[in-house]
Amino acid sequence: MNKNDRFLIVGLGLLGGSYARGLTRAGFGEVYAIDTNPEAIRFARDKGYIADGATENFEELVRMADRVIFALYPTALEGWVARYGALLRPGCICTDVSGVKAGLVETVQATLPEGVEFIASHPMAGKEVSGVENAHLVDFSPANFLITPTERNTPEGVEFARQLGRALGFAHIRVLSCAEHDRMIGYVSQLTHAIAVSLMCAPGAERFAEYTGDSFRDLTRIARINETMWAELFLWNRENLIDEIDGFTARLQALKSYLQQGDRAALEEMFRQSTRARAAFDKKEKEE
Amino acid sequence: MNKNDRFLIVGLGLLGGSYARGLTRAGFGEVYAIDTNPEAIRFARDKGYIADGATENFEELVRMADRVIFALYPTALEGWVARYGALLRPGCICTDVSGVKAGLVETVQATLPEGVEFIASHPMAGKEVSGVENAHLVDFSPANFLITPTERNTPEGVEFARQLGRALGFAHIRVLSCAEHDRMIGYVSQLTHAIAVSLMCAPGAERFAEYTGDSFRDLTRIARINETMWAELFLWNRENLIDEIDGFTARLQALKSYLQQGDRAALEEMFRQSTRARAAFDKKEKEE
Incomplete structure (x- = not known):
C-alpha cells in the first residue's frame, strides 16, 4: 500500500464513509467513492473525505482503482461484483467490511476476473446509527480488525489487509478462517x-x-x-x-x-x- | 428524620457501609453499626463512617436506636428480627435494602413488636464487589430508591423512607407495592x-x-x-x-x-x- 494508490469505496454509508475519512486522514490522496445516493457523495466531498465520487457513469473510476473497499451488505456485494467486477483491472486488490464471511467470500472470489484479488476483512466497529454523515462517530482505535483469507489469497493480499487495518488505526489485527x-x-x-x-x-x-x-x-x-x-x-x-x-x-x-x-x-x-x-x-x- | 436521630446499621457490608458513610456525610452524627466481622467495624470507625459499633453485646445499641437499617440478605434479616427484634423500642422505624420484597416484608412486619414500624425499601445501586471497604465506590446519585409499603405502614413510615432516600442522594424515589x-x-x-x-x-x-x-x-x-x-x-x-x-x-x-x-x-x-x-x-x- 502506498500513498499514491487509487482507492475506490463502493458504498458510502457509515462504514464506507469512515474508511474514506480514515484513509484521507492517513495521507492517502486518491480516495474515490461510488454510491446510489448523490447526497452521500456530496457530503463526503464537502467534508474532504473523498477526492471525488459518482452515482452513475462510474465505469472509469472502477477501471482505474488500485484498491477497492466494498462497503455493502452481503447480498448487494454479490450483485455488484456480478455486474461490475469484470471492469476491475488485473493487480487490483479488493476487500470488504462484511460481518459474515462463509459463502460470501468464495462467491466473490469466484466471480472476480483473473488477477483481481479479494481478501476479506471485517472491522469490528460500528454505531447504532447509519449514513456517511455519522462516519466521524465510528472509532476504530479500540477495535479489532479481522482478516479472513482463503486458499485463493496471496501473502501480498493479506499484507494489504494488514496495512489497511493499521492505516485506519485499529487496535488489533487478527487472521482467522471464514468458518472460525x-x-x-x-x-x-x-x-x-x-x-x-x-x-x-x-x-x-x-x-x-x-x-x-x-x-x-x-x-x-x-x-x-x-x-x-x-x-x-x-x-x-x-x-x-x-x-x-x-x-x-x-x-x-x-x-x-x-x-x-x-x-x-x-x-x-x-x-x-x-x-x-x-x-x-x-x-x-x-x-x- | 432529624440530625439527632440515632441510627443503627445492622450488617456492615457494601450497602450497609455506603448507608453509614452517606448518613454521616449528610450530617447525621449518631450512626452506629453491628456486624459479625470486627474488621468491618474497625474499618468503618477508622474511616469515620460510624460513631461506634459492636460485634457482640450489642443489645444496648439495639434498644437505643431510633432508626434501623437492615443491610442483610433476606434470610439473615428474618433470622435477626426473630432473635433480636423484641429489643427494639416503640417508635423505632426500620427499613432494609433487600432486592426482594414479597414474603419477606410481611414476615418482618409480623415479627417486630407493637409500635416498631418496618417500611421496606430497595436502593437500586451496587457494585460488582462487596465489603465495607468498597462502600465509597457505590454511587447513589444516578440511582432509583424504591419504597414498598404495605397496609401496615403509616404515612410517617413512608415519609421516613423518602427522607432517607433524599439524604443519601438518590436521583429518584418511587413508591410501589411489594408484588409490583x-x-x-x-x-x-x-x-x-x-x-x-x-x-x-x-x-x-x-x-x-x-x-x-x-x-x-x-x-x-x-x-x-x-x-x-x-x-x-x-x-x-x-x-x-x-x-x-x-x-x-x-x-x-x-x-x-x-x-x-x-x-x-x-x-x-x-x-x-x-x-x-x-x-x-x-x-x-x-x-x-
Missing part, C-alpha cells in the same frame, strides 16, 4: 444482539425506564438495530446463530431448573463459573 | 443477570476476549456476580423470575423460528419493535 470467523461472530455479536432484541420486545419493556438499573440499560443498548442489515447478517449466518441460540437456551433452562428444584448449590456453582469466566476475559482483555 | 416491585425486579434485574450468566457460561467464552466488540463486553459485565447473594435473591423471587425466563425464551425461540424459515420480513419487524421500544425507553429516561 462466522462461528465466533454468531456467538459474540449475533447472539448478543438476538438476546437484546428478545429482552427489549417484552410487553411494556419501555415502561421500565423509571425503575431500571445499569444492567438493563447496558444489555439493551444494542436493541436499537438497523433492521435491514441485521436481518441480512442473521440469515446469512443462520446455522451458526441457531446453534448459539440453542446452546444459550440450554444453559438458561438449566438455570431455570435449579430455580424450580430450589437447588441453591447448583445456582451458586453456575454463578462462580460465570464469575471466573468473566474475570479471565477481563484479564485477557487487559493483557492485549 | 418483585415482578419488575424479576425482569429488569434478575432476568438480565440470568442472561449474562448463561451467556458467559458458554464453553470457552473467556477465549473470545481477543475478538469481542462492545456489545458482548456490556452484556457480560454483570456475569461477575456475588453467588451467595444472587442465589438467595433468585430463589426468593423464583416464580417471577421463572415467568420472565419463559417469556424471554419464547421471544428468542420466535426469532429462531424466523431464521429457520428464512422469514426476513418477520425478523425485520421484530428488530423494528425492539428499536422502537429502546428509543421510547431512552426518551423516558431522558425526561426524568
Whole structure:
C-alpha cells in the first residue's frame, strides 16, 4: 500500500464513509467513492473525505482503482461484483467490511476476473446509527480488525489487509478462517444482539425506564438495530446463530431448573463459573 | 428524620457501609453499626463512617436506636428480627435494602413488636464487589430508591423512607407495592443477570476476549456476580423470575423460528419493535 494508490469505496454509508475519512486522514490522496445516493457523495466531498465520487457513469473510476473497499451488505456485494467486477483491472486488490464471511467470500472470489484479488476483512466497529454523515462517530482505535483469507489469497493480499487495518488505526489485527470467523461472530455479536432484541420486545419493556438499573440499560443498548442489515447478517449466518441460540437456551433452562428444584448449590456453582469466566476475559482483555 | 436521630446499621457490608458513610456525610452524627466481622467495624470507625459499633453485646445499641437499617440478605434479616427484634423500642422505624420484597416484608412486619414500624425499601445501586471497604465506590446519585409499603405502614413510615432516600442522594424515589416491585425486579434485574450468566457460561467464552466488540463486553459485565447473594435473591423471587425466563425464551425461540424459515420480513419487524421500544425507553429516561 502506498500513498499514491487509487482507492475506490463502493458504498458510502457509515462504514464506507469512515474508511474514506480514515484513509484521507492517513495521507492517502486518491480516495474515490461510488454510491446510489448523490447526497452521500456530496457530503463526503464537502467534508474532504473523498477526492471525488459518482452515482452513475462510474465505469472509469472502477477501471482505474488500485484498491477497492466494498462497503455493502452481503447480498448487494454479490450483485455488484456480478455486474461490475469484470471492469476491475488485473493487480487490483479488493476487500470488504462484511460481518459474515462463509459463502460470501468464495462467491466473490469466484466471480472476480483473473488477477483481481479479494481478501476479506471485517472491522469490528460500528454505531447504532447509519449514513456517511455519522462516519466521524465510528472509532476504530479500540477495535479489532479481522482478516479472513482463503486458499485463493496471496501473502501480498493479506499484507494489504494488514496495512489497511493499521492505516485506519485499529487496535488489533487478527487472521482467522471464514468458518472460525462466522462461528465466533454468531456467538459474540449475533447472539448478543438476538438476546437484546428478545429482552427489549417484552410487553411494556419501555415502561421500565423509571425503575431500571445499569444492567438493563447496558444489555439493551444494542436493541436499537438497523433492521435491514441485521436481518441480512442473521440469515446469512443462520446455522451458526441457531446453534448459539440453542446452546444459550440450554444453559438458561438449566438455570431455570435449579430455580424450580430450589437447588441453591447448583445456582451458586453456575454463578462462580460465570464469575471466573468473566474475570479471565477481563484479564485477557487487559493483557492485549 | 432529624440530625439527632440515632441510627443503627445492622450488617456492615457494601450497602450497609455506603448507608453509614452517606448518613454521616449528610450530617447525621449518631450512626452506629453491628456486624459479625470486627474488621468491618474497625474499618468503618477508622474511616469515620460510624460513631461506634459492636460485634457482640450489642443489645444496648439495639434498644437505643431510633432508626434501623437492615443491610442483610433476606434470610439473615428474618433470622435477626426473630432473635433480636423484641429489643427494639416503640417508635423505632426500620427499613432494609433487600432486592426482594414479597414474603419477606410481611414476615418482618409480623415479627417486630407493637409500635416498631418496618417500611421496606430497595436502593437500586451496587457494585460488582462487596465489603465495607468498597462502600465509597457505590454511587447513589444516578440511582432509583424504591419504597414498598404495605397496609401496615403509616404515612410517617413512608415519609421516613423518602427522607432517607433524599439524604443519601438518590436521583429518584418511587413508591410501589411489594408484588409490583418483585415482578419488575424479576425482569429488569434478575432476568438480565440470568442472561449474562448463561451467556458467559458458554464453553470457552473467556477465549473470545481477543475478538469481542462492545456489545458482548456490556452484556457480560454483570456475569461477575456475588453467588451467595444472587442465589438467595433468585430463589426468593423464583416464580417471577421463572415467568420472565419463559417469556424471554419464547421471544428468542420466535426469532429462531424466523431464521429457520428464512422469514426476513418477520425478523425485520421484530428488530423494528425492539428499536422502537429502546428509543421510547431512552426518551423516558431522558425526561426524568
